[in-house]
Amino acid sequence: MTDPIPIPTPASCDPRPTVAVLGAGIAGLTAAHELAERGFDVTVYESREDERNGLADAGAPGTYPPIKLGGLAASQYSTPGSDSGSRAELRAFPGRRGTPRPPKRAVAGEHGFRFFPAYYLHIWDLFQRIPVYEQPSGTGAQPTSRTVMDNVRRVVTQGQTVAGRPSLVFPRELPRSLAEFLSVISQLEKMGLPAHDIAFFQSRLLRFLVTSPLRRAREFQNMSSYDFFTARDGDDTPGYTYSPAFDAMLREMPRVLVAFDPNWGDARTNIVTYLQLFLNMTRRDDKADGVLNGPTTESWLDHWYRHLVALGVRFVRRAAARLEPPGAEPDRPPHLRPRVRVTLDDGTTVAPDYTVVAVDAPAAEWITAALRDAGTGGTVAGLDGFATLVPPPRGPLQPQQSRPAARRDPYVLDEVGRVPWDRFQTMSGIQFYFDTEFQLLRGHMYYAGAEWGLSSINQHGLWENRPNLVRDGHVSVLSVDIADFNTPSRVLRDESGRGKAARDCTPDEIAVEVWRQIVTALTSDVDNAPEELLPWPVWYALDRGLVADGAGQGSGRLVRNETPYLIPIVGDWVNRPGGDPWNPHGTSFTQVPPDEAWLEDLEHRGVWQARHGGYQVHHNSVVFAGTWTRTFTRITSMEAACESARHAVNAILDHYVWVHSGGRDRRAKTTLPWRFPYGFLDQGLSSPVRLPTPAGDYCYVFDVENREPADTRGLRMLDSEYCMRSLPHPIDLLRPPRPTPGGKQ
Incomplete structure (x- = not known):
């Protein structure tokens, strides 16, 4: 038996280990939260500014965070006439009746709609650990005994249209x-x-x-x-x-x-x-199927920002331009070799102990090119072409050696999603604002037969601070997800008489056509939907990630999608970069390294991985997090982003212990030998068992397939x-x- 090796916790080190988190989406913020709680010194880098700081009616300068938090989950704030070039912002609905009242303050919209189903256990666990602050946008914000979990409201119904028949409504139980x-x-x-x-x-x-x-x-x-x-x-x-x-x-x-x-x-x-x-x-509880009680940024992200600042996290408005590999020092032991440097977009360089790359897949591929040039394997090598290679012409199972080597810009709409097996598609949202009360039902609506794959929810009915006409220029909001940008409309035609797909439309055309498809589905009259049955929107806001080429936001055709959506296609799981997810509870099927020789070969290529498997650490410092990595959640979502960050943090904890053990720690079993009566405990809102390491508890990881019926x-x-x-x-x-x-x- 070897002598025990005392491992200092990160908080007891002098100085504390530093972490640069690149990207302030859900993955980046989750990683910052978990690492800060374990004593790491964390700085988050994000290039985008909180939109409210640029709006005169939103509040005093400095009231809001210096950067935009939440990525796709963040609310989008805009006012009429606030077009930023060709970006989509609040715009009068074409053909509206009467003169709409302009709002007196910025109007909140979303990427689509925020939805928290019962199996989002990573998110539920996170919500329970974020206190609600009094006046979170003020300078003297103080935490309360409530948490963001208390800001979730249950959705009680779901509806579905049926062609030629009345719509059906079912309870969500x-x-x-x-x-x-x-x-x-x-x-x-x-x-x-x-x-x-x-x-x-x-x-x-x-x-x-x-x-x-x-x-x-x-x-x-x-x-x-x-x-x-x-x-x-x-x-x-x-x-x-x-x-x-x-x-x-x-x-x-x-x-x-x-x-x-x-x-x-x-x-x-x-x-x-x-x-x-x-x-x-x-x-049977009130969290079975929930949405927030206000715009996402106000009900969740503002409170999260205040809590992260209280934990010592710093936020810097900068983007990473590239990650630079350290110089080769083969004579030094692997655990003592130098770490990666991060060059920011202003030319400055930082050299943290750890770097969490939590940007989207295209950005991750671009900023890590120098690491691949230096011969790094693992996740970095797997990123090469992940977002930029054109999809194989013969389908996703076409052999790798026969696939074309052509590249594309994954943000150009014409170059992405043209074939159904492209791993990146366009899935986005549009908000319709009404100057009268309009709420279909307290729940989700699915429009069967709609050409563009539409679903919606009336969010405002679940908000604590509901909009009013005098202040906000609207009374109600219908948030719609557009899931199909490729199927032609049966009514909207181009110059040649062919049906137009959403990808070929202007923002105004999308707004009108989405509303037509909704009205048609609800009224069950395919040929002549009676408009008199429903109020017309007065304003609309198309997701800001969709960019048009015209001088005004409604007039030009869409040309860019800055938020390409990763979909899980046949045979593509093995192509996702990085290691398989690892569950510290030991209750999940996962791939583990075959032997020590395999791990040593990885280390020669600058990649470290724990003996039990999990995410990889590159050049003793770089880990990756995001919906494009491998997670138990599998599907692109807030839940997958949150889970991936926990896997990244667990890899950092294992690597930290390995380094401070002098490179001797190679345990295949790193957790206490708990035994569970049914083989798993992932049935509630979070696990009652936390598994410790010398550097702090492993992040709780939930395997969605363990939530299936115990029978x-x-x-x-x-x-x-x-x-x-x-x-x-x-x-x-x-x-x-x-x-x-x-x-x-």
């Missing part, structure tokens, strides 16, 4: 009796969904639930969600054919959820997400044994063989 269950089935049948289709669909969901994560990784990541639901075999023959109405639903659902084509979407990610959204309804756990574990032996699923062994084309068994 499970049926409480047999009568309610039969009523739901009856309504589904009235939608044109036969009972036998519903039964087969449910059988496929059950089949997924009793399948082990190991088999899901080996089989379902290389299968589309449509193929899974139709039980398609290797010969491309569907095992089941749905009715036209149900088949249309299967093809539309993935578009609205995650903006991908069902024929190319990764079945594992799509179905895990669908199941979790359905399992929301099993919760299915036994078959999942049995299937894992079968899969490791290359055997079919136990259920498949009980199924009779399918008839051959000649009719023989």
Whole structure:
């Protein structure tokens, strides 16, 4: 037995280890929060300014944070006539009736709408640790006993339009009796969904639930969600054919959820997400399906900023231009070799002990080019071309060696998302503002059949400080997500008479056409939707990440999307940069390094990884976080961003211990030997068990697949044994063989 090695905590070091966090989105802020709580000296770098500081009516200079916090989750503030070049801001709705009242202060909008389903356990855990401050935008803000968790309001209903029929409204909870269950089935049948289709669909969901994560990784990541639901075999023959109405639903659902084509979407990610959204309804508390009680920035991010400042985090308005590799010193032990320098956009250089790269994938690829030139492997090498290579012409499973080497600008709209298997698509939002009360329902609305994959929510009905006409120029807000920028409109035409897709429109055209599709879906009149049934918007705001080429924001065609949306497509999980996620509880399937020789080879290429696996550390200093890394959440979301930051921080903790052990720490097991009665505890809002390290507790990590019903756990574990032996699923062994084309068994 070796002698124990005393490891100082980061807070007890003199000086404390420094961390530069590049990017102030959810991933960057989460990393800053977790590291600051463990004693690291953290500085966050972000190039964008908080928009309210540039608006005369928003408050005194310096009232708000010096940088924009939250990335895509942040609210977007604008006033009429505040066009910034060709950027989309608050604009009068084309064809409006009467003269709208201009707002007396900046109007808050969103990227789409903020939605916190029950399985966002990383976000819920975070919310419980951010105190609500009195007057968070003031100079003397003080914390209260409340937390941001208290700012979440439950969404109680969901609605869906049905072509030619009245819209359906369902409660966001499970049926409480047999009568309610039969009523739901009856309504589904009235939608044109036969009972036998519903039964087969449910059988496929059950089949997924009793399948082990190991088999899901080996089989379902290389299968589309449509193929899974139709039980398609290797010969491309569907095992089941749905009715036209149900088949249309299967093809539309993935578009609205995650903006991908069902024929190319990764079945594992799509179905895990669908199941979790359905399992929301099993919760009986007030956090089953929530939205904030005000604009995101005001209800969450302002309080978070005050708390991070109280923890000692500094914020600097600068962007990273490049990461520069340290000089080669092969004679020094690996744990003592120099670390990466960060050159900022003003030419200054900082040399932190650790750097968390929490920018989007294109920016991460560009600023790490010098590290790749220096021969760094791991995540850095995997970033090469991740955002800039054109998608393979023959589909996502085209062999790497035969793919074209052509590059593209991932922010140019014409160069991204033209084929459904492009890993980057456009998913964005638009806000409609009304000068009268307008609230469809207290919940989410899905517009079945809308060409552009639309869903919405009336957020203002859940806000504490609701807008009023005199002050805000509007009374109500409808927030709409646009998930499909490629399908042509059935009504809006170009000069040649062809239907126009959203990507080919001006902002004004998008606003009018989205509203037309909503009205058409709600009134069930495809050819002549009666406008008299609904109020017209007076203002609209298209997401600011969409940039038009005209002098005014409404007149020019869209040319850039500064927020490309990563989608999970068939066979692409292995192409995501970096290591697999690691759960400190030891209750998740994950890949681990095969042996010490493999780890030593990584170290020769400037990459360090803990023996138990997890995220990688480059040149003793650089880790990556963001929705484009590998997470248990898998889908691009606030939850994935928050989770990825926790994995990055856990990698830093492991690396910190390794360095301070003199490079001797190589434990495969780094956590206390807890035993859980069901094999997992990820069922509540957060785990009751925290796992310590000499540098501070590991960040709590939640595996979404562990939240599936405990009743299915036994078959999942049995299937894992079968899969490791290359055997079919136990259920498949009980199924009779399918008839051959000649009719023989």
